[in-house]
Amino acid sequence: MTEEATRILVVDDDEAGRYVKTRILKSKGYVVSETALGLVAIEQAEAAQPDLILLDVMLPDISGIEVCRRIKSEFPGVMVLQTSAAFTRPQDRTSALDGGADSFLVEPIDPDELLAAVNALLRVRRAERELRRLNETLEAQVAERTSELAEANAHLEQEVAERRKAEQALWHSQKLEAVGQLTGGVAHDFNNLLTVISGNLELVREALSGNRAPSTERLLRLIKSAQGAADRGALVTQQLLAFARRSMLRAESVDLSALIAAFAGFLQRALGEAIKLEMSFDPDLWRCGIDPIQFEAAILNLAVNARDAMGGSGHVTVEVVNMTVPADPPHTTRDLTEGSYVCVRVTDSGEGMTPEVAARAFEPFFTTKEIGKGSGLGLSQVYGFVKQSGGHVIIDSAPGAGTTVSLYLPRSELPPETLSKPA
Ligand SMILES: Nc1ncnc2c1ncn2[C@@H]1O[C@H](COP(=O)(O)OP(=O)(O)OP(=O)(O)O)[C@@H](O)[C@H]1O
Numbered sequence: 001m002t003e004e005a006t007r008i009l010v011v012d013d014d015e016a017g018r019y020v021k022t023r024i025l026k027s028k029g030y031v032v033s034e035t036a037l038g039l040v041a042i043e044q045a046e047a048a049q050p051d052l053i054l055l056d057v058m059l060p061d062i063s064g065i066e067v068c069r070r071i072k073s074e075f076p077g078v079m080v081l082q083t084s085a086a087f088t089r090p091q092d093r094t095s096a097l098d099g100g101a102d103s104f105l106v107e108p109i110d111p112d113e114l115l116a117a118v119n120a121l122l123r124v125r126r127a128e129r130e131l132r133r134l135n136e137t138l139e140a141q142v143a144e145r146t147s148e149l150a151e152a153n154a155h156l157e158q159e160v161a162e163r164r165k166a167e168q169a170l171w172h173s174q175k176l177e178a179v180g181q182l183t184g185g186v187a188h189d190f191n192n193l194l195t196v197i198s199g200n201l202e203l204v205r206e207a208l209s210g211n212r213a214p215s216t217e218r219l220l221r222l223i224k225s226a227q228g229a230a231d232r233g234a235l236v237t238q239q240l241l242a243f244a245r246r247s248m249l250r251a252e253s254v255d256l257s258a259l260i261a262a263f264a265g266f267l268q269r270a271l272g273e274a275i276k277l278e279m280s281f282d283p284d285l286w287r288c289g290i291d292p293i294q295f296e297a298a299i300l301n302l303a304v305n306a307r308d309a310m311g312g313s314g315h316v317t318v319e320v321v322n323m324t325v326p327a328d329p330p331h332t333t334r335d336l337t338e339g340s341y342v343c344v345r346v347t348d349s350g351e352g353m354t355p356e357v358a359a360r361a362f363e364p365f366f367t368t369k370e371i372g373k374g375s376g377l378g379l380s381q382v383y384g385f386v387k388q389s390g391g392h393v394i395i396d397s398a399p400g401a402g403t404t405v406s407l408y409l410p411r412s413e414l415p416p417e418t419l420s421k422p423a
């Protein structure tokens with residue numbers, strides 16, 4: 001920024017004094033103009049406000065104090081250094097300063113003192129100007145900043161809206177994919193079962209319409225085969241109903257330690273001898289309100305999954321603990337809400353799941369197993385049962401790190417065996 005030259009007006013009717021002051025100031029690079037008259041000084045100040053006026057008190061036309069008052073009332077930013085050889089008493093200083101002068105010096109003035117006083121006043125003037133400039137620009141800055149913020153906010157809102165749209169589209173396509181999978185799964189399973197049933201019925205019809213009467217034994221075998229397929233169909237329907245939370249749950253207030261302990265032998269047989277099964281229970285385990293038969297089916301599904309994930313050997317633990325989930329995050333999540341639960345954790349040392357598999361594991365008919373090995377309905381039964389019971393189920397798994405499935409079953413304070421309404 002290039003600094004404009006500082007302009008000073010020297011007002012003094014004494015020619016010698018005016019000359020000396022002008023010379024001293026010019027020697028320091030100030031642009032100096034001069035006059036002997038007060039009215040001329042006022043005119044000059046009005047035409048081009050100087051930065052500073054060196055103003056003698058006693059002038060031939062009007063009093064220097066009056067000149068100061070008029071200039072200051074119109075241009076308060078112009079610095080006035082009042083000087084006087086005649087009026088040197090304290091009252092004179094006082095009336096000059098009261099008249100608006102910024103400082104007062106008694107003549108004759110020492111050149112260094114004059115320059116120091118001028119410098120000091122100019123510093124004050126620069127500071128005042130800077131302050132005024134800041135004040136003026138402050139409002140503009142605030143306005144500019146406000147509009148920047150509004151713009152950023154609008155941008156953010158637009159991004160949020162776009163993101164929401166994208167999420168909705170993704171959710172919709174995922175939903176369609178799941179529905180497609182479900183429909184395909186149901187159609188495929190029932191098609192297989194119907195083929196078995198109608199194939200066997202066809203054989204029965206052929207046998208009966210032949211020349212030779214078929215053996216009762218053969219007929220019974222065919223019928224049994226058709227019946228078996230129909231039973232499997234009924235099982236699929238049951239699991240689908242469980243997932244849809246439309247099972248007829250017979251909820252009871254159950255002590256899971258007793259229930260699971262009684263079920264342990266069966267579980268161990270399902271797992272096979274090469275898999276070690278360990279169990280632990282909270283010593284003061286609460287009761288929970290669930291349908292015990294659906295619960296056993298769920299645990300069996302989890303055990304079978306664990307067995308399949310471990311390639312025949314490894315270990316499975318079943319831990320049952322009381323758990324109170326406080327009202328606030330991080331305890332509560334999308335999958336877990338506040339409350340008192342009996343938590344059943346089934347952990348295996350198997351191959352684990354990728355995040356993609358874990359995210360879809362509860363979907364009916366989602367399976368990674370080869371055809372004939374898995375129908376993809378096990379975890380959907382678990383999910384449907386737990387949700388219908390008013391609980392939550394969470395999978396913790398990583399490839400190579402095993403899997404833990406935690407069932408959070410709502411605590412029941414009712415006495416044992418009381419039939420409670422399903423949640
Ligand atoms: N303990 C586990 N370890 C590793 N992967 C698992 C485990 N449990 C489930 N999975 C994965 O989740 C998929 C779905 O499991 P789910 O029990 O629903 O079906 P499935 O076991 O494939 O078939 P089904 O249980 O109907 O016989 C499995 O195919 C497997 O990929």
Ligand SMILES: [Mg+2]
Nearest residue numbers: 301305378379
């Ligand atoms: Mg399974």
